[in-house]
Amino acid sequence: xxxxxxxxxxxxxxxxxxxxxxxxxxxxxxxxxxxxxxxxxxxxxxxxxxxxxxxxxxxxxxxxxxxxxxxxxxxxxxxxxxxxxxxxxxxxxxxxxxxxxxxxxxxxxxxxxxxxxxxxxxxxxxxxxxxxxxxxxxxxxxxxxxxxxxxxxxxxxxxxxxxxxxxxxxxxxxxxxxxxxxxxxxxxxxxxxxxxxxxxxxxxxxxxxxxxxxxxxxxxxxxxxxxxxxxxxxxxxxxxxxxxxxxxxxxxxxxxxxxxxxxxxxxxxxxxxxxxxxxxxxxxxxxxxxxxxxxxxxxxxxxxxxxxxxxxxxxxxxxxxxxxxxxxxxxxxxxxxxxxxxxxxxxxxxxxxxxxxxxxxxxxxxxxxxxxxxxxxxxxxxxxxxxxxxxxxxxxxxxxxxxxxxxxxxxxxxxxxxxxxxxxxxxxxxxxxxxxxxxxxxxxxxxxxxxxxxxxxxxxxxxxxxxxxxxxxxxxxxxxxxxxxxxxxxxxxxxxxxxxxxxxxxxxxxxxxxxxxxxxxxxxxxxxxxxxxxxxxxxxxxxxxxxxxxxxx
Numbered sequence: 172x173x174x175x176x177x178x179x180x181x182x183x184x185x186x187x188x189x190x191x192x193x194x195x196x197x198x199x200x201x202x203x204x205x206x207x208x209x210x211x212x213x214x215x216x217x218x219x220x221x222x223x224x225x226x227x228x229x230x231x232x233x234x235x236x237x238x239x240x241x242x243x244x245x246x247x248x249x250x251x252x253x254x255x256x257x258x259x260x261x262x263x264x265x266x267x268x269x270x271x272x273x274x275x276x277x278x279x280x281x282x283x284x285x286x287x288x289x290x291x292x293x294x295x296x297x298x299x300x301x302x303x304x305x306x307x308x309x310x311x312x313x314x315x316x317x318x319x320x321x322x323x324x325x326x327x328x329x330x331x332x333x334x335x336x337x338x339x340x341x342x343x344x345x346x347x348x349x350x351x352x353x354x355x356x357x358x359x360x361x362x363x364x365x366x367x368x369x370x371x372x373x374x375x376x377x378x379x380x381x382x383x384x385x386x387x388x389x390x391x392x393x394x395x396x397x398x399x400x401x402x403x404x405x406x407x408x409x410x411x412x413x414x415x416x417x418x419x420x421x422x423x424x425x426x427x428x429x430x431x432x433x434x435x436x437x438x439x440x441x442x443x444x445x446x447x448x449x450x451x452x453x454x455x456x457x458x459x460x461x462x463x464x465x466x467x468x469x470x471x472x473x474x475x476x477x478x479x480x481x482x483x484x485x486x487x488x489x490x491x492x493x494x495x496x497x498x499x500x501x502x503x504x505x506x507x508x509x510x511x512x513x514x515x516x517x518x519x520x521x522x523x524x525x526x527x528x529x530x531x532x533x534x535x536x537x538x539x540x541x542x543x544x545x546x547x548x549x550x551x552x553x554x555x556x557x558x559x560x561x562x563x564x565x566x567x568x569x570x571x572x573x574x575x576x577x578x579x580x581x582x583x584x585x586x587x588x589x590x591x592x593x594x595x596x597x598x599x600x601x602x603x604x605x606x607x608x609x610x611x612x613x614x615x616x617x618x619x620x621x622x623x624x625x626x627x628x629x630x631x632x633x634x635x636x637x638x639x640x641x642x643x644x645x646x647x648x649x650x651x652x653x654x655x656x657x658x659x660x661x662x663x664x665x666x667x668x669x670x671x672x673x674x675x676x677x678x679x680x681x682x683x684x685x686x687x688x689x690x691x692x693x694x695x696x697x698x699x700x701x702x703x704x705x706x707x708x709x710x711x712x713x714x715x716x717x718x719x720x721x722x723x724x
Contacts, residue, residue: 172305174212174229174249180304181226187271189300190259191222194279195308197352197373198412200614201366203310214244217513221259222250232262235602236512239645243511254602260288263295272296277416278308282408285415299415309389314365316372319612321360323539325445328360329382331438336382338434345404347431348421349376350413353614354435355386362612368499370537370612391420398424407431436619439610441633446611447657449540450635450671454655456491457536457543458673458701459708463487465549465674466716468530472551476523477503477516484534493539498615502533502546509548509649512603512641526552529562529648529680537612544615544637545672546653550679561642562650562680567593568640569652570690572605572622576667583626590622590640599642601651606637609655632666634658652676673701675720683724695723 177189193209195202201218209231210216212224217237223230230251233241238254245252255262275285277299288297321327335358339347349355355376356362362370375387377397387394398406402425408417410430421428442450464484468475475483480503488494504514505522509531516522524530530551535544548562572590587605594600604623607616619628622636630636639653654672661667675698683691698721706714 172211174224177212177224177304178226178229181224181274185272186274186298188223188225189274189304190280191224191305192276192279193218193220196278196350196414196416197309198279198281198350198414200352200371200373201369202308203312203366206308206310208305208308213250214246215241215250216244217241223259223263232257232259238602239511240513260284260291263288263292267295270294270296272298274298274300274304276300276303276305276308277419278414280415281411282413282415282418283411286410311389312365314363314372314388316361316363319360319362319539323445323449323612324360325443328358331358331360332378332382332384334438335378335434336380339378339380339407342407342431343405344407344429344431345380346401347378347407347433348413348417348428349378349409349433349435350417351409351433351436353610353617354433354439356613357435357439359384359386364496368497368537369614370495371614395420395424398426401426403427405429409433439613440608440617440620441631442611442635442657443633446541447633449538449611450542450655450657453493453536453538453541454543454671454673455704455708456493456538457488457545458705459713460484460487460491460536461534461545461547461674462705462709462717463713465547466713468549469716472524472530473526476521477505477508478518478521480524480530480532481516484532488536491536491538495537495539495612498535498537498542498544502531504531504649505529505551506648507646510643510645510647512643512649512651524551527555528552529554529558529650531649531651533651533653535615537615539612542609542612542615543672544609544653544655545674546639546641546651547674547677548650548652548680549677554680558648558650559680559682560685561599561644562652562677563682563685564594564597564599565640565642565650565652566676566681566694567686567690569638569654570693572638572640573654573656573668573670574689574693576661576665577630579631579664579666580629581666582629583620583622584624586622586630587624587626590638594640594642601641601643603639603641605640609635609637630658630666632658632660635671636668638668670697670700673704675701675717678720678722678724681724686724691724698723 220233241252352371356372361372363372377385481501506528533546590605606622608620610617641651643649656668
C-alpha cells in the first residue's frame with residue numbers, strides 16, 4: 172500500500188482523507204517496524220507523528236524533536252512535513268474549514284480522541300475504516316514472557332491485584348478492562364521481549380471484582396466471549412487509552428461501561444522502597460559502563476564512527492549484572508548529526524568521528540532492578556569558544572532544575588520554565604520537553620508526570636524523572652545533558668531532586684567563569700559522589716580517567 176493507493180481509494184469512495192497514526196490496538200505503546208504504517212508510507216521512523224492523507228496531498232505532523240529528521244526521511248514531492256505542537260484535532264480545526272469525510276482505523280485511536288473529534292469538529296464526518304485498508308496492525312511474532320521476581324518488584328502480583336479490587340469496590344465496578352500494556356505488565360509482574368528496547372507484555376487484562384484476571388495478547392474473540400458473560404454488569408475503562416473498537420465490542424456484549432481513570436498509572440509512577448534501591452544500584456553499574464566507554468572514546472575517537480560507539484557502549488553494558496537490554500536505540504550524533512534531536516545512526520548516515528566537534532550520546536538500559544537513560548555531550552579535541560558557551564549555558568539550566576527545591580503540588584510545566592530560564596536569558600531554547608517519567612524495567616518514557624510546557628500533573632516523592640535541557644544548531648552540532656533523578660522530600664511540604672545518574676560532565680566544555688559559586692559547588696559535590704560510588708568498582712585505567720574528570724573546578 173502506498174500514499175497513491177490510498178488517494179485512489181479515497182477518490183473512488185468519495186472520501187476526503189485518511190488519518191494514519193503509528194498506534195495499533197496497544198495505544199501509546201511502541202510498535203514493531205513492520206507495524207509502523209507511517210514509516211511504511213513515508214519513510215519517517217520517528218517515535219511520534221501523525222499522517223493525514225488527502226486526495227491530492229499528504230501532511231505529516233511532527234513535533235520539534237523530529238523536524239529535521241522528518242524532512243530528511245520523506246519525499247517532499249509526496250509529503251509535506253509540518254512541525255507543530257498541534258494535535259490532529261487542533262490542526263484540522265485551524266486548517267481544514269470546509270466539511271470533510273475522514274477515514275480512520277478504530278483500533279488505533281482511543282475513545283476519547285474520536286469523541287473529541289466528533290464534538291469539536293462537528294462539521295466534519297469521521298468514519299471507521301471497516302475494510303482495514305492498511306492491513307494488519309499487529310505482528311504475529313511470538314514473545315518470550317518472563318516474570319519479574321518479587322526481589323526486584325518489591326510487591327507480588329497478588330497484592331497489586333488486591334489494590335485494584337479494592338479500588339473497584341470503592342467505585343462499584345464488577346470488572347475493570349485494562350487496555351494499557353504497561354499497566355498490565357506492572358500489575359502481573361510480567362515482562363516480554365516483543366518490543367525492542369521495552370520490556371512490556373503487550374496484553375489486555377480483564378480484572379474481575381473477585382480478583383480473577385484474564386489476559387488477552389492476540390485472540391480477542393475470547394475477550395468478546397468473556398464480556399458477554401458480563402451483560403448488565405458495570406465495567407470500568409480508561410477512555411483515553413481504550414480503542415474505539417473496544418467500545419463497540421463492549422456495547423455488543425451488553426455490558427455497561429463507565430469512564431474510570433486507570434489508577435495503576437499513578438501507582439506505578441511512585442516507586443516503592445525496593446524499586447528505589449534498585450534504581451540506585453543499577454545506575455551505579457550503568458555509570459561504570461558509561462565511564463569505561465568514555466575513557467575508551469578519549470583514546471580511540473580518531474579511528475571510529477558513530478555506529479562503533481553504539482556497539483561498544485552496548486558491549487560494556489552487557490557486562491553489567493542484571494542487564495536485560497538497551498532501553499532505547501542509542502543516539503550517537505557527531506557534529507551536525509547531534510543537532511537532529513532523536514537521531515540514530517544508520518549505515519547511510521553513519522559519520523566518522525574526528526577532532527574539533529561534539530559527540531552527543533543519549534543511551535540507556537533496562538536492568539532487572541531498574542532502567543537508565545543518560546545523555547552526555549563530549550568534546551572531541553579542542554572545542555570552539557561557541558561550543559563551550561553553549562554547553563555551559565545548558566549545564567546551568569540542568570543544574571537550575573536539579574538543585575531546585577519546590578513545594579508539594581508543583582506541576583511539570585512550572586519546573587520546565589525554571590529550567591529554560593538560563594537559556595532564555597541568552598535568547599536560546601529547545602523544542603523538546605525538559606524531562607519525562609521513567610518506568611521500572613518497563614518503559615523508559617512513562618507518565619503521567621513529565622517536565623514539559625503543558626504537563627499539569629503534580630510531582631510526588633518517589634517519582635523518577637529525566638532532567639535534559641539542550642541546545643541545537645542545525646548543520647553544526649547539538650548539546651544535551653541528561654540525568655535521571657529521584658524526587659525526594661526536602662522537608663515537610665517541600666520536594667527536591669536526588670540525582671541517580673553517575674557519570675561526570677565534560678570539563679573541557681565548562682567555562683568556570685560563567686558559573687556561580689553555588690553552581691561550582693554543586694558540580695564538585697556531584698563529582699565527589701561519583702568518585703565515592705564508582706572508583707571502587709572501576710578498573711585501574713578507568714579509575715585514573717575518572718579521577719582526572721572529577722577534580723574540583
